[in-house]
Amino acid sequence: MLHGASPLGTGDAGDPDALIVPARDGALRVLGAASAAGVERVVMTSSANAASPSSYTEDGVTDESLWTDLDDPTLPAYRRSRTVAEQAAWDSMAKSGSNGPTPTTLTTILPGAVFGPRLTVDTLGSVQVIRRLLRGDMPGTPRIGLEVVDVRDIADVHVRAMTAPEAAGKRFLATGEFLWMADIAGVLRAELGPDADRVPARKIPDLVVRATARFRPELRGIMPGLGRRNRHTTAKAQRVLGWAPRPAADAVVDCARRPARPVAARPRPPAGRPPGHLPPAPSPSPPRRSPPSTTSSPPATPHPPADAGPSSSGTSPRSSRSAGVRCRAGGCRRCCR
Secondary structure (H helix, E strand, O other), X not given: OEEXXXXXXXXXXXXXXXXXXXXXXXXXHHHHHXXXXXXXXXXXXXXXXHHOOOOOOOOEEEOOXXXXXXXXXXXXXXXXXXXXXXXXXXXXHXXXXXXXXXXXXXXEEEEXXXXXXXXXXXXXXXXXHHHHHHHOOOOOEOXXXXXXXXXXXXXXXHHHHHHOHHHOOOEXXXXXXXEEHXXXXXXXXXXXXHHHOOOOOOEOOHHHHHHHHOOOHHHHHXXXXXXXXXXXXXXXXXXXXXXXXXXXXXXXXXXXXOOOOOOOOOOOOOOOOOOOOOOOOOOOOOOOOOXXXXXXXXXXXXXXXXXXXXXXXXXXXXXXXXXXXXXXXXXXXXXXX
16 A cells, blocks of 8 residues: 655644644554555655754765654644654554554655656646746745655655565655755756746855745745755665666756646546446447247348448438437347337
């Protein structure tokens, strides 16, 4: 079972529990259902934010052994929700995950900033960074760095974690190359040509970013990482799962392009069916046969095939189809009722 859902947003302007409670309770419900159903492996998407120093006061490289400090009162709500949810999942598994004839095991994946091809025109999560750069919403690039990873590589590491026996009970960081925001802007300008005309080329000094954050709450969450180059190692995922991400520049460029194919809206279910239920495809039914008669009668005139010309009644099969009547047996109105 794969659990990848968690609320996005800041949550700081309102109630932080709007992010924390759904993230934690959703994970616990999934694990409870998986354990009750005898699911062998649950792979949960966490975040590299759950394995990071809370203040980023020093540059360095960290691994899965580090847990984000929940006692830090300045921790943004999103980072707190990711950390709380993953810790609750591991605590739940320690208490009840090994019960039953088929023990349920847990593996968590901790991605970095996920870019790459989009399936919709929506700009959620880290994709907002690319949108703001392309639209010229930012007068310059702040000295903020991201560990860019492609969504295709994140899908790959989830499959590997689902199928590898040695992945049970482990956390795996799945981050990519470290790129400053200015590096991301440079990749866009170099690869997209005129489509990147609005991407800023100048850098915003740290002092200006700090002053602006006093009036723009959405910037406060990035302040701990301003000018810091904290990174994560993915040596464990490479060693245990054989995972290797592609270059970060590929993920940036593919994220900036238009979606490869739009996602069509799911058809509404018929009345009386639960949401998400689609009726099965109709299967051809054999023609109905009348029981043998004991009285003599003239032989029945065979029905014309569906693509035949006008019938003796003067009504063609084409006009019957235009009236909404179709016959799988030969074109009549009786056998399809």
